[in-house]
Amino acid sequence: MKGTRFELRGPLTHVGRGAHNDIVLNDDTVSDSHAKIQKREAGWFVVDVGSSNGTYCGGQRIAGEASLMGATSLRFGGIRLSFVPAQEARQDASGTRVIAGLNVEQARKIAREPVAPAPAAEDAPKPSGVPMWVWVVVFLLVAAGAFFILKVR
Numbered sequence: 001m002k003g004t005r006f007e008l009r010g011p012l013t014h015v016g017r018g019a020h021n022d023i024v025l026n027d028d029t030v031s032d033s034h035a036k037i038q039k040r041e042a043g044w045f046v047v048d049v050g051s052s053n054g055t056y057c058g059g060q061r062i063a064g065e066a067s068l069m070g071a072t073s074l075r076f077g078g079i080r081l082s083f084v085p086a087q088e089a090r091q092d093a094s095g096t097r098v099i100a101g102l103n104v105e106q107a108r109k110i111a112r113e114p115v116a117p118a119p120a121a122e123d124a125p126k127p128s129g130v131p132m133w134v135w136v137v138v139f140l141l142v143a144a145g146a147f148f149i150l151k152v153r
Contacts, residue, residue: 006081011039015076016051029053029077037068037083044068044085053077 006023014021016034025034031051038045047065048055056075057066068074071084 008037008039013037025076025079027077027079030079031077034076042067044083046074046083051077 013023014033014036015023015025015030016032017025017027017030018032021033031053033049034051035049035055036047038047045065045067046055046057046062048062054061054075054077056062056073057068058072060066068083068085071082074081074083
């Protein structure tokens with residue numbers, strides 16, 4: 001993928017391994033839905049959407065989102081890209097406004113930054129609250145009680 005150029009043509013671009021993304025990075029270190037790149041009034045932002053191997057901006061793993069200030073490096077899992085905002089929005093042949101571009105610099109094999117391992121299952125946060133099966137049992141008991149009360153009358 002080295003040298004591949006992606007042009008961001010709107011204010012929201014989804015990045016990931018899945019075919020439903022605007023930018024598809026076919027690499028095992030990239031999550032199905034990995035991140036999104038957004039244009040807001042305050043500028044460009046990259047937002048990690050719960051990826052397994054992390055999203056990095058300027059060599060730092062981000063938690064949540066990070067502002068993209070000028071040309072900067074991004075990494076989605078083991079795929080490294082350069083984010084380069086357009087100096088001036090230009091018109092392409094179809095009349096669609098080009099806002100910014102991403103250029104793939106290196107693939108996972110030659111990335112200098114190590115890929116953080118996915119957290120072990122025992123380290124994953126435990127779900128809190130009432131389990132779904134308890135709600136199902138309560139619903140069935142209430143429904144059965146209502147049925148017998150209404151049937152007796």
